[in-house]
Amino acid sequence: QKEVEQNSGPLSVPEGAIASLNCTYSDRGSQSFFWYRQYSGKSPELIMSIYSNGDKEDGRFTAQLNKASQYVSLLIRDSQPSDSATYLCAVINTDKLIFGTGTRLQVFP
Amino acid sequence: EPEVTQTPSHQVTQMGQEVILRCVPISNHLYFYWYRQILGQKVEFLVSFYNNEISEKSEIFDDQFSVERPDGSNFTLKIRSTKLEDSAMYFCASSDPGTSTSTDTQYFGPGTRLTVL
Numbered sequence: 001q002k003e004v005e006q007n008s009g010p011l012s013v014p015e016g017a018i019a020s021l022n023c024t025y026s027d028r029g030s031q032s033f034f035w036y037r038q039y040s041g042k043s044p045e046l047i048m049s050i051y052s053n054g055d056k057e058d059g060r061f062t063a064q065l066n067k068a069s070q071y072v073s074l075l076i077r078d079s080q081p082s083d084s085a086t087y088l089c090a091v092i093n094t095d096k097l098i099f100g101t102g103t104r105l106q107v108f109p
Numbered sequence: 110e111p112e113v114t115q116t117p118s119h120q121v122t123q124m125g126q127e128v129i130l131r132c133v134p135i136s137n138h139l140y141f142y143w144y145r146q147i148l149g150q151k152v153e154f155l156v157s158f159y160n161n162e163i164s165e166k167s168e169i170f171d172d173q174f175s176v177e178r179p180d181g182s183n184f185t186l187k188i189r190s191t192k193l194e195d196s197a198m199y200f201c202a203s204s205d206p207g208t209s210t211s212t213d214t215q216y217f218g219p220g221t222r223l224t225v226l
Contacts, residue, residue, distance in 0.1 A: 096142065097142075
C-alpha cells in the first residue's frame with residue numbers, strides 16, 4: 001500500500017514567520033510530487049509541483065525534495081492569515097494522486 | 110484562466126437512489142479523474158479516464174459506480190444505488206499530457222457535496 005504521511009497539525013505560526021510543512025512517502029519509485037492547498041469546504045488548489053531533488057521556488061513558496069530520504073517539504077515565507085488552510089502533499093502513482101491527510105496551518109496576526 | 114467546473118454544488122438524495130454528478134474538464138485536457146473526500150478524511154482516488162475508457166480504478170469504485178463522457182465536454186460519475194457511506198465531497202480533476210512543463214499536473218473542480226439520507 002503506497003502511503004503519504006503528514007503531521008495533521010495544527011501548525012501555528014505568527015504572521016510574517018516561515019511555515020515549514022513536511023511530508024514523507026513510501027514508494028521509492030515516485031517521480032512527481034505536489035503541494036495543494038485546501039480551504040475548509042473547498043477543493044484542492046495546486047500550489048506547486050516538484051520533480052527533481054533540491055529546491056523549487058515560486059513567490060513566497062519553496063518546495064524541497066529529497067528522494068533518497070523520501071521526503072518533500074513546503075516552506076511558506078512571510079506567512080499571512082490568508083495562508084491559514086490545510087496543505088495536502090500528493091504523489092503520483094501510475095496516473096493517480098495519492099494524498100496525505102494534510103497539515104492544518106494556522107497563521108495568527 | 111480555464112478551470113474545471115462541476116454541477117451541482119450540493120446534491121441531497123435518499124438511500125438507494127441514483128445520482129449523476131457532472132463535470133466539465135478544462136477544454137484541451139485529455140485525462141479525467143474522480144476523487145472523493147469523506148468529511149474529515151483524506152482525498153481518495155476513485156477512477157481515471159482516458160481515450161473514452163477507464164484507465165485505472167480503485168477498490169472503492171465498485172459496480173455501483175460508472176463514468177461516462179457523453180459528449181465532447183462533459184464527464185459524469187453515476188452512482189446507481191446510493192448508500193449512506195457515499196456521503197462525501199466528490200471532486201473531478203483533469204490533466205493535459207501535452208504541456209511542456211508537466212504531463213501529470215491535475216487541476217480540481219470545486220466539488221459536489223453529496224448527502225445521502
